[in-house]
Amino acid sequence: MNTVLKIILQRLGLGLLTLLVVSIVIFLAVNALPGDFAQVILGQGATEQATAQIRRDLGLDQPLVMRYFAWLGGMATGDLGTSFAQLNFAQNMGGSGGVTVVEQIAPRFANTMFLAGVTAAIAVPVAVGLGILAALYRNTAFDKAANVATLSSISSPEFFMAYVLILFLAVLNPILPSLSNIYEGMPFGERLTRTLLPALTLTLVVVAHMMRMTRASIINLLASPYIEMARLKGIAPMRIIVRHALPNALAPIINVIALNLAYLITGVVVVEVVFVYPGIGQLFVDSVKIRDIPVVQACCLIFAAAYILLNLTADVMSILSNPRLRHPK
Incomplete structure (x- = not known):
């Protein structure tokens, strides 16, 4: 157990180091974006004095290194700064303060997590079920059709799949709304209905990886001696897969599920x-348009942290489920 704990701590340390490196890349990339927030706000008729005054008020005239360490220190304490756009709006309205980045991102991040949760609740059972059936009826018409359908969906861009679903499920057959304009306090049923179409789009994108990994893992185990013994005893093929093959194939399946999440x-x-x-992705695009640097940096950091954390989770779960990794000697 000490070896497992040591390996997990090493992975966490590498994850933190990776996040630090990624934060440097994010900061440099965001600040290298063309355009300037002050010029975007003031428009084409902005004078040099007005632009310089806004840059001083926002701290954009400070050296890049000082701004990075100030942002890193705030990030370590949970302070991601104040939105430039909201601060400018508050000042125009006669106020002195603005909306913090955390306050602006929190409800959007909750919406994105709700969308990801609905997608995972649909995609994981569908992918595992299709993988089991494809392994049970491998090399049949069902297996080939499932592979063709999933590979076609994953090969298509997300926006293309989204418009196809809008055409068939919202325009030609008005079953689901084409716009997912959810808001705070919306009833759960209505929120779920408005989220289904984007969730189905994401499901079509991620289900192929999980289905094919489930199929490959189970087929690999079906050649094992204990599976052959179960067959000789006359156990039903579906029971052999579900009761004997699937539990031993969970390690790679869990790994690919975590990566797709x-x-x-x-x-x-x-x-x-x-x-x-109204999720964090939409907020990210809107903030890039107006060069709202603190919000863009925070969104990029959240994306990076979520990806690193789930990759670490997949790595740790692979270690815990594989005795050869738990005891490398």
Whole structure:
């Protein structure tokens, strides 16, 4: 157990180091974006004095290194700064303060997590079920059709799949709403209905990986001696897969599920923009348009942290489920 704990701590340390490196890349990339927030706010008729005054008020005239360490220190304490756009709006309205980045991101992040949760609740059972059936009826018409359908869905861009679903489920057959304009306090049933279309889009994108990994893992185990013994005893093929093969194939399946869940959080930007879903992806795109640097940096950092955390989770679960990794000697 001490060896397992040591390995987990090493992975966590590497994850924190990776997040630090990624934070440097995020800060440099965001500040290298063309355009300037002061010029975007003031428009084409902005004078140099007005632009310089806004840059001083926002601290954009300070050296890049000082701004990074100030942002890193605030990030370590949970302070991601104040939104430039909201601060400018408050000042125009006669106020002195603005909305913090945390206050602006928190409800959007909750919406994105709700979308990811609905997608996972649909995608994981469908993928595992299709993988089991494809392994049970391998090399049959069902197996080939499932592979063709899932590979076609994953090969298509997210926005294309989104528009196809909008055409068939919202325009030609008005079953679901084409816009996912949810709001705080909306009843759960209505929120779920408005979230189903983007969730189905993400499901079509991520289900192929999980289905094919489930199929490959189970087929690999079906050649094992204990599976052959179960067959000789006359046990039903479905029971052999569910009771004997599937539990031993969980390690790679869990790994690929965790990696696809990471994609659900980081890859929702295009889907949220298409469906006008008020999540963190939509906020990220809107903030890039107006060069709201603190919000863009915070969104990028959340995406990176979620991806690293879920990759670490997949790594740790692979270690815990594999005796050869738990006892490398």
